Amino acid sequence: MAEFPTECWYIAAESHALKQQPLARQVAGQHLVLFRDNQGQAAALFDRCPHRNVQLSRGKVRQGCIECPYHGFRFQADGTCSHVPSLQSHEKIPAALRAQAIPIREQQGYLWVWIGARAPEPHEQPFVLPHHEDPAWGHGYLQSTIGNSVANLIENFIDCPHTGYIHGGLFRSPASHLARTHVQAVADGVIIDIDEDNKTNSFLGRLIVPKGSKVTHQDRYIYPSTVQVAYGFGPKRQVTGYQICTPITAERTQVYVYVTWKLGLLNPVVAPLVQIFGKIILDQDVAILENQGEMIRAYGEMFSSVPADTANLWIQATRQRLQRGETPPERDKKVDFRL
Numbered sequence: 001m002a003e004f005p006t007e008c009w010y011i012a013a014e015s016h017a018l019k020q021q022p023l024a025r026q027v028a029g030q031h032l033v034l035f036r037d038n039q040g041q042a043a044a045l046f047d048r049c050p051h052r053n054v055q056l057s058r059g060k061v062r063q064g065c066i067e068c069p070y071h072g073f074r075f076q077a078d079g080t081c082s083h084v085p086s087l088q089s090h091e092k093i094p095a096a097l098r099a100q101a102i103p104i105r106e107q108q109g110y111l112w113v114w115i116g117a118r119a120p121e122p123h124e125q126p127f128v129l130p131h132h133e134d135p136a137w138g139h140g141y142l143q144s145t146i147g148n149s150v151a152n153l154i155e156n157f158i159d160c161p162h163t164g165y166i167h168g169g170l171f172r173s174p175a176s177h178l179a180r181t182h183v184q185a186v187a188d189g190v191i192i193d194i195d196e197d198n199k200t201n202s203f204l205g206r207l208i209v210p211k212g213s214k215v216t217h218q219d220r221y222i223y224p225s226t227v228q229v230a231y232g233f234g235p236k237r238q239v240t241g242y243q244i245c246t247p248i249t250a251e252r253t254q255v256y257v258y259v260t261w262k263l264g265l266l267n268p269v270v271a272p273l274v275q276i277f278g279k280i281i282l283d284q285d286v287a288i289l290e291n292q293g294e295m296i297r298a299y300g301e302m303f304s305s306v307p308a309d310t311a312n313l314w315i316q317a318t319r320q321r322l323q324r325g326e327t328p329p330e331r332d333k334k335v336d337f338r339l
């Protein structure tokens with residue numbers, strides 16, 4: 001089996017990162033160069049000059065084309081070679097001299113690239129971030145590079161029992177209460193409903209949850225590499241986080257975090273808090289995932305699981321099935337654990 005799901009869209013960069021000059025990115029092991037043409041449209045090419053194979057990303061953008069740093073050949077967004085400085089005026093650019101273009105979409109603050117042997121079908125579109133255009137919802141972006149696999153990142157993002165330890169005091173305390181979960185494997189992923197008798201004695205809990213409100217919590221894995229974590233605080237307040245993973249290589253992953261919230265009058269206050277606490281929480285996960293990645297690289301991956309790991313085991317099974325082009329079985333199970 002290939003190392004990663006392919007025939008899918010992955011985020012290559014946040015939109016604002018792509019300015020005047022080219023951007024080198026590795027996505028699912030592929031070296032890509034991103035740049036903007038004269039109209040500001042994003043373009044992606046395989047980052048290897050068809051002339052003598054150096055990286056185009058080391059060159060410059062000139063007149064909306066990427067110019068190779070070695071002999072100055074220029075390539076348009078679709079890979080067409082538009083200029084070869086060494087040619088005389090009566091000579092033509094060889095038709096076979098083309099760079100390989102990669103499908104790219106700029107959407108909701110992200111640059112998505114298509115990684116696959118075939119072109120995307122019209123129904124195959126990048127993941128649409130819910131509520132992004134709704135003024136009642138605020139939103140914020142974070143990202144990080146982590147020396148571990150997409151699979152282990154996904155596990156961390158849906159995993160509740162680590163929160164009291166890795167993020168202790170911030171939104172849970174260790175094994176303090178019972179969580180009843182309902183795990184459902186569906187066509188494109190796994191949904192986990194978590195019902196906890198949470199006393200919200202954490203800092204963030206006290207800040208956001210109206211007194212006496214019921215907290216709802218649902219996590220969802222969406223193929224190939226997105227985790228959605230949705231909290232509801234009473235009938236009107238919601239916070240949802242998306243962790244969207246891009247494999248750089250099998251052992252290195254870029255995670256793009258998008259947080260969106262509907263908290264009424266608190267909305268503008270929450271924006272800086274998401275940046276501050278989002279970064280603290282993400283850095284705590286990064287540190288433990290880096291350490292896990294290091295030990296796995298040293299000794300291989302040998303896991304033992306307990307009932308609280310059920311959702312993750314289902315996610316990995318679903319992901320592998322979908323990666324092989326198979327339909328995962330729909331099933332569901334109730335799992336209780338201490339949280």
Ligand code: FES
Pocket residue numbers: 049050051052053054068069070071072073
């Ligand atoms: S290697 Fe790119 S122009 Fe020669």
Ligand SMILES: [Fe+2]
Pocket residue numbers: 156157162163166167281285
């Ligand atoms: Fe975490």
